Amino acid sequence: MTIQPRNFAREDGVLRFETVGDLTLESGEVLPEVTLAYETWGELNHDASNAILVLHALTGDTHVSRGLVGDDADAKTRAYAETEGWWAGIVGAGAVIDTNKYFVVSPNILGGCNGSTGPASAAPSSIDPENKPWGSRFPQVTIRDTVRAEARLADALGIPSFSYVIGASLGGARSVEWAATFPDRVRGCAVIASASSATADTIAWGHMQNLAIRQDPHFAGGDYYDGVAPETGLALARRIAHTTYRSAAELDFRFGRDVQPGEQPLTSYNTGRGRYQVESYLDYQGEKLVKRFDANSYLAINEALLTHDVARGRGSLRQALEPTAHCHWLVAYVDSDRLFFPSDSHILASALPHPVEPQVIHSPSGHDGFLIETGQVERILRQALAEHSEREEENRGVPSQVAAAA
């Protein structure tokens, strides 16, 4: 494969768009004229060997870290670029994913609502002469589908293979699927607080969230873009999800049975009784999400998570991962995670061609520990990236000791 690197003036943390063409999905349907939104940081080196792919979680987006724009950038672009990213401590100049060293690429997932083609996107004229939003017509996309779209983005950017593909939570589902689908293009793979497949428990929680949205009367089967958005349903879905993101111990420690200031829980139950603090906290989480996320995208991505199974059509999990023998693997879990359990990481790590010991992120906070325990994530990633670089240099015939001594 001959890949021509894309030429663009370096502007970090700026939303870009790539049209990757028609995509034949796992379901057999064709999604026409697919666009992926993405951001980059740093520069691709001369042999295009320094690219790192960072894959966001369910309601994440492309803005992993602050950007850097030229003097001629407009105010909106500048404001966007300078907004704090969701993994600020991990990606940046001098951070463990050092944008002075690596070319970092962060694509928005297929079906998302942060620039990539999703249910809220205008349907192309071949589907709808009026170019109304896809809505209920948007087809099911799987984790494997988005990975295949992302591979086309890598083609366009001139990246034959990634030094490391890194994802946590649903992003980890994306990263392990990347390694199994394109073993020649993934030299290192980090799967953090995630799993090789969505288990029955994951499916159960996802199912309830999806129903919460669908049962909102404003959902209208998915075609609500001309009316009121199904915000109460989406907010309920978020409350369910958020509770699985946090450990019971953390909720108890932070909120206990405390009463929301100014409210009174001991009042009649059907006439607006006051709330406990933890109820108010979950309400707030729901309200925050509906302001920034499309309910159909939530469904599309959550449904994609339910389909996640790196072994589908590939035999056993071990067989599915067999082609990744050369890949440097990092598997890590949060010890208090009640969404993706430590056992999920052990299952993946022990099915690798060269089994690894999963790394532990110690946290009282549950699943969200991957976002909260930045210091530990940083240390684990630093060790993995250093070991990986060293091995790659050795394999190039430049022993790192010699290089260091020179």
Added chain:
Amino acid sequence: MTIQPRNFAREDGVLRFETVGDLTLESGEVLPEVTLAYETWGELNHDASNAILVLHALTGDTHVSRGLVGDDADAKTRAYAETEGWWAGIVGAGAVIDTNKYFVVSPNILGGCNGSTGPASAAPSSIDPENKPWGSRFPQVTIRDTVRAEARLADALGIPSFSYVIGASLGGARSVEWAATFPDRVRGCAVIASASSATADTIAWGHMQNLAIRQDPHFAGGDYYDGVAPETGLALARRIAHTTYRSAAELDFRFGRDVQPGEQPLTSYNTGRGRYQVESYLDYQGEKLVKRFDANSYLAINEALLTHDVARGRGSLRQALEPTAHCHWLVAYVDSDRLFFPSDSHILASALPHPVEPQVIHSPSGHDGFLIETGQVERILRQALAEHSEREEENRGVPSQVAAAA
């Protein structure tokens, strides 16, 4: 207190009703003309010392075990009595809660929909001249409120004190509240798979379930009795609850990623995609509940659980339990429980005037282990009841060794 025992021909496992009068609630409101439904098994002995109170969980009812009716009982009463009870292996003739030995009383919780006064009950004429269902007008009831109503039932049945008060899950919240509210009337207390208070995590799950019901457009603020019941909301609430009743490991073991026969999950997500088995299983749990339970009662009882805090208004937990020094305590948890955690039982057990070691029900199934692991529950209860009987005999000045040798 002089209590006159109720005279009724012995008919076990038959639904009876007791009017316990107006009840001033914790909120300060008065709930007029309260009725409690209840069932009994066995006979109260000459000194009224052999009564056991069994308290059901959130969606449980009074029918703990099969009944026994006379030849003249009508067909409907007979059919009801002969229906299998929800704790059949535990309560019955020859069972650990031996109805040949004990007089077992099982009341329906205040706010319920199985005979006790609840939101679906006709409001008395003082509230509504048309006697329409309470609906949105039904006041908040707490665990403490229902316990106080149940004490009046005990009065009516001529029970000065219970040999043992036994409850699991929300029933355990009722039993610990019984011991703290009426320490002179509770000689033994079993709190199984429960807690001394609803923690932030319990409140979080309850909050989502309540919202699922309230957000159903048919809920109509609670006044839906003339229209369609909020069944989709109640079914969603049940799915959330049921998932917390089962361990992730059990769901994964039973269902994994299996596809519901005849359905296809890899299809378009907004046009009726097929389900995974675990989704179908949860749908079934929801459908089953809506056939037998009123959404307003679910809310009322779930709200009562949220208020559960045996220490409310009584100082520390230790202080709240101080008056129960004479009580024989049994605290037990299911080791895989993710609704009421083992730590909840440890907190209760260590705050008792004479701290006890919690008993462990080993189960892969999660919270519902208290219903599933009948053998272990039976063994734990048998040991507690035997020890309790022995102590009571000793305290009466009839050392059990002497009694046994006689």
